[in-house]
Amino acid sequence: MIRFFVLVALVLSTLLAPAFGQEATPAPNPELIDGTLEALGLPTEGSLRAELVPLIILVTVLSLAPGIIMMMTCLPLMVIVFSFLRQAIGLQQSPPSMMITSLALFLTFFVMEPVFVDAWTSAIAPYREGAINEADAFSRAMVPFRAFMEARVHDTTLTALSDSIPGRWDESAMDNPPLSLLIPSFMLSEIKTAFQIGFAIFLPFLAIDLVVAAVLMAMGMMMVPPAVVSLPFKLAFFVMADGWTKIAAALLRGYAG
Numbered sequence: 001m002i003r004f005f006v007l008v009a010l011v012l013s014t015l016l017a018p019a020f021g022q023e024a025t026p027a028p029n030p031e032l033i034d035g036t037l038e039a040l041g042l043p044t045e046g047s048l049r050a051e052l053v054p055l056i057i058l059v060t061v062l063s064l065a066p067g068i069i070m071m072m073t074c075l076p077l078m079v080i081v082f083s084f085l086r087q088a089i090g091l092q093q094s095p096p097s098m099m100i101t102s103l104a105l106f107l108t109f110f111v112m113e114p115v116f117v118d119a120w121t122s123a124i125a126p127y128r129e130g131a132i133n134e135a136d137a138f139s140r141a142m143v144p145f146r147a148f149m150e151a152r153v154h155d156t157t158l159t160a161l162s163d164s165i166p167g168r169w170d171e172s173a174m175d176n177p178p179l180s181l182l183i184p185s186f187m188l189s190e191i192k193t194a195f196q197i198g199f200a201i202f203l204p205f206l207a208i209d210l211v212v213a214a215v216l217m218a219m220g221m222m223m224v225p226p227a228v229v230s231l232p233f234k235l236a237f238f239v240m241a242d243g244w245t246k247i248a249a250a251l252l253r254g255y256a257g
Helices: 002-021 030-040 048-072 075-089 097-128 134-150 155-164 179-218 226-240 243-254
Strands: none
Touching: 048 134, 048 179, 075 097, 075 179, 075 226, 075 243, 097 134, 097 243, 134 179, 155 179, 179 226, 179 243, 226 243
16 A cells, blocks of 8 residues: 555656746747737737726626616615515515516616616717716716715715714715715615605505404404415405506606606
């Protein structure tokens, strides 16, 4: 056995010796790189950094796109309200979470389409044409998003966050709050509004549960879970009232104007 391990060690040392003894890899030939880029149809003028930096920025923006959608649009409110609605009816997995998120995404696109178009027209399109630089494009793209968030942020939330760190912002910053203050204030305001809507949604379904529980207790059927009996009545009430359409329309009217 010892001879076997010694033999294996000798073979490995023989095979790995050229690898450890080789010299450092020489620098790539620029002419070869240019020829490869020309063969692939890629531009060869300019530095490699100038070509990679926009690509890295684009990949970074794409990776942060879900977070951007969550931070500066009405998607959080839509998802929270629909989740409250599903719980109020008493359904745990119907409709599925993926379907609720997809519906919230399309409703968000319906609400935010003017903002997206304005940002594209005023910032992205001129930047692609080379009329403005990256800083100007970012500033112009934030203008419609800032107007959307400022119109729906609660003043109490904005004041509470600004007062949480005394001395960081003065009173004049409340007229034109920075994005570091405006975005979290907008998110908290949307969550607060979503919980208020969820409370209003729960009330009619809670009334049905109480009526069913009282009837079952009066009939002496205390061992029957009220939620099992009230579920068909809540579904019938919600379907007859066309609940999904009316709630979606009410949410959209909240963002009108």
